[in-house]
Amino acid sequence: MTDAIVSLTDVHKYYGTYHALRGITLDIRAGEFFSLLGPSGCGKTTLLRTIAGFEDVSSGTLLLDGKDMARVAANKRPTNMVFQSYAIFPHLSVAENVGFGLRRSSMDSAAKARAVDEALEMVGLKGYGTRAAHALSGGQRQRVALARALILKPKVLLLDEPLSALDKKLREQMQNELRRLQRQVGITFILVTHDQEEALIMSDRIAVMFEGEIAQLASPQDLYRRPLTRRVGEFIGVMNVLPATVSGQEADIAGLGRAPVTPDQAPSGMPEGTAGAGIRPESMSILYDGETTTRRTASGEVVEVFYYGDMTYYDVVLPGTTKPMTISMKNVAGRPVLDRGTTARIAWDAEALVLFGDT
Amino acid sequence: MGIRLDKEARAGLTLIAPPFIFAILLLAVPLTAILMLSFFSQSYLTLDTTLTLDNYRTALTEPLYRLLMLRSLAISGCVTLATVILAFPIAYFVSFHVAPSKKSLWIFLITIPFWTSYLIRVFLWKVILGYNGVLNSSLQGLGIIDEPLTFILYNANAVVITLAHAFAPFAILPIFVALERIDRPLLEASRDLGEGTVGTFLRVTLPLAMPGVVAAALIVFIPTIGDYVTPQLVGGPSGLMIANWIQTLFLGQNNAPMGATTAVLAMLIVGVIALVFVFLNRRFLRVRR
Amino acid sequence: MKLNLNWLKGYAVLYLVFLYAPIFLLPIFAFNDATVIAFPLKGFTTRWFADLTTTPALHGAVLNSLFIAISTAILSTCLGICAARAGARFSFPGKQGIIGFIMIPLVLPEIIVAVSLLVTLLQLGLSLSSWTVILGHTLICTPFSIAILNSAFATLDPSMEEAAYDLGETKWSTFRLITLPLVMPGIISSFLIAFTISLDEFIIAFFLTGAEPTLPVYLWGQLRFPAKLPIVMALGTILVAFSILLLTLAEIFRRRGIAKAGGRDTGGFL
Numbered sequence: 001m002t003d004a005i006v007s008l009t010d011v012h013k014y015y016g017t018y019h020a021l022r023g024i025t026l027d028i029r030a031g032e033f034f035s036l037l038g039p040s041g042c043g044k045t046t047l048l049r050t051i052a053g054f055e056d057v058s059s060g061t062l063l064l065d066g067k068d069m070a071r072v073a074a075n076k077r078p079t080n081m082v083f084q085s086y087a088i089f090p091h092l093s094v095a096e097n098v099g100f101g102l103r104r105s106s107m108d109s110a111a112k113a114r115a116v117d118e119a120l121e122m123v124g125l126k127g128y129g130t131r132a133a134h135a136l137s138g139g140q141r142q143r144v145a146l147a148r149a150l151i152l153k154p155k156v157l158l159l160d161e162p163l164s165a166l167d168k169k170l171r172e173q174m175q176n177e178l179r180r181l182q183r184q185v186g187i188t189f190i191l192v193t194h195d196q197e198e199a200l201i202m203s204d205r206i207a208v209m210f211e212g213e214i215a216q217l218a219s220p221q222d223l224y225r226r227p228l229t230r231r232v233g234e235f236i237g238v239m240n241v242l243p244a245t246v247s248g249q250e251a252d253i254a255g256l257g258r259a260p261v262t263p264d265q266a267p268s269g270m271p272e273g274t275a276g277a278g279i280r281p282e283s284m285s286i287l288y289d290g291e292t293t294t295r296r297t298a299s300g301e302v303v304e305v306f307y308y309g310d311m312t313y314y315d316v317v318l319p320g321t322t323k324p325m326t327i328s329m330k331n332v333a334g335r336p337v338l339d340r341g342t343t344a345r346i347a348w349d350a351e352a353l354v355l356f357g358d359t
Numbered sequence: 360m361g362i363r364l365d366k367e368a369r370a371g372l373t374l375i376a377p378p379f380i381f382a383i384l385l386l387a388v389p390l391t392a393i394l395m396l397s398f399f400s401q402s403y404l405t406l407d408t409t410l411t412l413d414n415y416r417t418a419l420t421e422p423l424y425r426l427l428m429l430r431s432l433a434i435s436g437c438v439t440l441a442t443v444i445l446a447f448p449i450a451y452f453v454s455f456h457v458a459p460s461k462k463s464l465w466i467f468l469i470t471i472p473f474w475t476s477y478l479i480r481v482f483l484w485k486v487i488l489g490y491n492g493v494l495n496s497s498l499q500g501l502g503i504i505d506e507p508l509t510f511i512l513y514n515a516n517a518v519v520i521t522l523a524h525a526f527a528p529f530a531i532l533p534i535f536v537a538l539e540r541i542d543r544p545l546l547e548a549s550r551d552l553g554e555g556t557v558g559t560f561l562r563v564t565l566p567l568a569m570p571g572v573v574a575a576a577l578i579v580f581i582p583t584i585g586d587y588v589t590p591q592l593v594g595g596p597s598g599l600m601i602a603n604w605i606q607t608l609f610l611g612q613n614n615a616p617m618g619a620t621t622a623v624l625a626m627l628i629v630g631v632i633a634l635v636f637v638f639l640n641r642r643f644l645r646v647r648r
Numbered sequence: 649m650k651l652n653l654n655w656l657k658g659y660a661v662l663y664l665v666f667l668y669a670p671i672f673l674l675p676i677f678a679f680n681d682a683t684v685i686a687f688p689l690k691g692f693t694t695r696w697f698a699d700l701t702t703t704p705a706l707h708g709a710v711l712n713s714l715f716i717a718i719s720t721a722i723l724s725t726c727l728g729i730c731a732a733r734a735g736a737r738f739s740f741p742g743k744q745g746i747i748g749f750i751m752i753p754l755v756l757p758e759i760i761v762a763v764s765l766l767v768t769l770l771q772l773g774l775s776l777s778s779w780t781v782i783l784g785h786t787l788i789c790t791p792f793s794i795a796i797l798n799s800a801f802a803t804l805d806p807s808m809e810e811a812a813y814d815l816g817e818t819k820w821s822t823f824r825l826i827t828l829p830l831v832m833p834g835i836i837s838s839f840l841i842a843f844t845i846s847l848d849e850f851i852i853a854f855f856l857t858g859a860e861p862t863l864p865v866y867l868w869g870q871l872r873f874p875a876k877l878p879i880v881m882a883l884g885t886i887l888v889a890f891s892i893l894l895l896t897l898a899e900i901f902r903r904r905g906i907a908k909a910g911g912r913d914t915g916g917f918l
Contacts, residue, residue, distance in 0.1 A: 052814060053814075054810055054814075056366075073813075074810070074814050075813050075814065075815075075816050075818060076816075079814075080814055080815065081810070081811070081814045083810070083811055084807070085805050085807050086807075087805060087807035087808045087811035089811075089812075089826060090830070091829045091830060100812065100815050101815035101816050103816075103817070104816055104817075148811075148815070149814075149815075152816070367738050367739060367740065368738070368740035368741060369740075371734045371737070371738025371739065371743070372734075372740050374730050374731075374734035374738065375730060375731055375734040375735075375740070375743075375746055375747070376730075377726075377727055377730050378727040378728070378730050378731040378750050378790060378794075379731075379749070379750060381727060381786070381787070381790070382749055382752070382787070382790075385765065385783055385784075385786075386749075386752060386753065386761075386787060387749075388768055389761075389764035389765050389767065389768040390764050392764060392767050392768045392771060393760075393764040393767055396767055445663070448656060448659055448660070449659070449660055449663050451656070452656045452659070452660045453660075456653055456656060456657070463899075463903070467895070467899055468664065469667065470895070471891075471895055472667045472668060472671055474844050474891050474895055475671060475848075475887070475888045475891045475892070476864070476867075476884060476888065476891070477848055477864075478848075478850055478864050478867050478868060478871075479674070479867070479880070479884040479887065479888070480670055480671070482871055482880070482884075483670035483673055483674065483884075484670060486673065486677075486877075487669075487670060487673070491684065492685075492686060493673060493685070493686060493687060496686040496687045496688075500687060524666065524667070524670070527663075527666075527667060577755075578755075581755050582757060582758070584757060585756075585757020585758060585759045585760060586757075586759075587758075587759050587850075587851050588850055592871070602757065602759040605759055605763060606759070609763055609855075610855075618763060619763070619767065622759070622760050622763050622764070625757065625760065626757075626760055629756075629757060633755055
């Protein structure tokens with residue numbers, strides 16, 4: 001790929017005998033918002049630190065902007081990082097923190113001061129320059145860390161779980177701002193996160209990692225709708241997986257019955273015989289008394305109800321199965337929430353099914 | 360093997376090398392030398408380097424050695440017990456009943472006397488406890504006693520009092536640290552589950568503070584058993600300890616091999632007791648986990 | 649509970665009195681116009697302090713002790729920085745053992761350190777001097793320095809250094825601009841504590857000193873002469889005042905360090 005700003009080819013990383021990265025091959029395009037998503041210990045932070053230059057690769061090549069980085073140290077790379085702890089220097093003021101990277105630049109001091117002011121304004125901290133760094137709130141520290149990393153106009157900005165320390169409201173606000181900032185500056189952002197929702201909201205593309213390998217690399221929509229494996233499907237959002245038997249273009253799904261399937265619904269290849277059939281909670285709905293539908297139907301017993309305000313999640317056990325499936329329903333005025341123990345009629349769509357080779 | 364491990368290990372080893380080499384030259388080499396010397400013997404002015412166990416035989420059979428070792432153990436045992444028992448309530452008070460902002464002031468006040476000239480502090484006790492000393496002259500002046508008290512200077516009592524005073528802050532700090540580490544909700548949980556003040560103290564606070572108590576005992580015991588100044592100044596003949604005898608052998612009697620043997624034996628005693636303490640601490644820590 | 653607390657408070661006050669009682673006697677007898685150290689007091693005088701100024705041997709001992717204490721403080725703080733940094737930042741084979749070995753003097757009676765060093769130095773044919781005392785003092789002060797510096801280096805977030813490096817600084821300028829300022833309070837504490845220990849240490853100095861005694865060794869010699877005791881009291885008063893001043897400075901630096909890092913004060917030196 002010619003427009004790749006970061007290009008990794010078969011990158012391996014060992015710590016002693018521990019194999020942290022197992023053959024990562026990946027191209028990240030200039031100007032995109034890219035996320036590395038995975039559970040803790042999957043190697044996503046190691047991968048980010050490898051790109052930053054804090055870790056050497058054990059084998060494989062890493063190109064940044066077309067140049068081999070094997071012999072380039074972190075302080076000479078066109079990348080800057082926002083750390084999980086923010087790493088705001090406590091003995092310096094906000095302006096000194098933001099202007100830290102300019103110490104070696106050829107700008108005169110007036111130009112440096114202007115650059116610091118602009119950077120602070122960009123992250124919404126205009127006039128905070130003289131404050132002591134340790135007096136800042138969590139959200140403000142995050143903005144200072146962003147301004148400090150962006151002031152050098154790096155080719156790639158690396159963000160290591162930058163929002164995990166913030167509370168829910170502030171996190172949502174910062175997600176919004178990060179996205180806006182990325183569009184504004186046009187710099188490639190690489191975000192490490194374990195929060196699948198955050199990755200879906202923010203990213204142009206997402207690489208899902210398990211055990212040092214990339215399990216799937218796709219846009220948020222493809223990732224959600226067409227997960228390659230059952231594990232990816234269950235990691236991103238909720239995925240109900242039922243045992244199924246596939247023969248040709250038809251699947252016989254436990255509790256739901258027979259349905260036609262197309263190769264498009266089996267992203268990792270059409271299975272034959274025993275398989276898993278996945279369906280998202282919102283691709284099914286509960287039919288109320290007297291409601292009719294042209295969709296496929298089934299029925300099951302409501303065993304648990306989770307009321308969220310805007311939504312209600314029902315755990316429903318289908319006949320012939322033991323594991324409950326989750327069905328989500330939007331709460332609408334005039335429609336009561338069902339009680340536990342009711343037998344519910346369910347409507348679902350065959351097109352929403354995803355087939356996995358593993359059950 | 361990973362490149363990073365090698366690189367990191369190399370950086371770490373390079374950095375640790377100066378203090379490590381220093382410790383080898385000034386600790387390992389001298390301790391080895393003293394161990395070797397303990398197997399030599401002194402004949403008048405010349406050192407006989409034939410290896411012999413004679414020094415150890417002398418040390419283990421002559422009553423003087425046993426007396427000095429047992430007395431040193433007894434004195435520092437008493438000092439340890441006294442300091443730890445006296446220190447615990449103070450540590451408890453500062454940790455639980457002093458406002459957080461005042462805690463470091465209290466600890467500071469407690470630590471100050473420890474850092475002021477040790478020699479002068481010991482000497483002051485001689486002045487206080489002496490025949491015509493501050494205590495006796497005051498008590499006589501007030502008419503409480505007619506004759507000066509003599510059981511308080513130039514014997515083991517004086518050594519215990521002086522050492523207990525000198526090492527008091529040493530005992531408070533580790534206990535204080537252990538008490539500070541106790542999560543306060545644990546105590547509330549104990550109260551919530553029906554224990555009273557005393558029950559909570561005995562069943563929760565004390566067991567959790569034990570590692571601190573053991574550490575306090577250890578760091579009081581080790582320097583006191585090897586103390587030279589206090590027995591020399593306030594101990595009199597019946598209060599002398601092992602360190603005084605080592606000094607006499609080296610500088611007074613010019614019998615370095617015998618002095619080395621005594622030092623090695625003292626080290627062995629300290630080592631064994633330290634191991635016992637460390638073992639105790641392990642047990643408490645395991646209970647904690 | 650109320651009664652309990654009052655008892656504890658009363659005990660704490662008594663305990664402080666016990667701790668400070670001997671020290672309070674120092675100035676009392678230093679200004680007392682009598683050669684015998686006993687009550688009742690005879691009258692006020694400053695002549696014992698005046699005598700101090702006319703004792704050249706004492707001045708030599710003070711200068712010698714200061715030289716030894718400053719050298720020891722510098723050496724043990726430098727060694728402590730190496731060990732604490734290695735311990736906090738790197739993993740390497742034998743780490744626990746090596747650091748444990750360096751810390752051994754902390755659990756070794758000083759008399760043993762003193763005689764073993766004496767034996768070795770004499771065997772090597774080195775003559776005793778201030779430098780042999782400095783070596784011995786550095787050996788026992790380094791573990792204290794390491795203990796103090798360890799907490800300073802361990803609380804330093806490794807991302808701080810990575811952030812500076814990431815922003816274009818070199819390894820060395822990162823150390824100078826970030827690491828050093830952040831651990832500076834620890835370095836100052838370590839320096840002051842090592843200085844105080846060395847200035848006060850008697851037994852190792854007693855064994856290893858050459859022709860020029862240190863202050864404690866000189867004091868030890870004076871304690872044998874009853875006529876000199878009031879002068880010793882005057883000297884003691886000055887020494888105690890000086891240590892309190894040093895400790896207060898150390899404490900102020902420690903607190904300032906905590907405030908600077910935005911942390912919460914959690915208590916004492918060790």
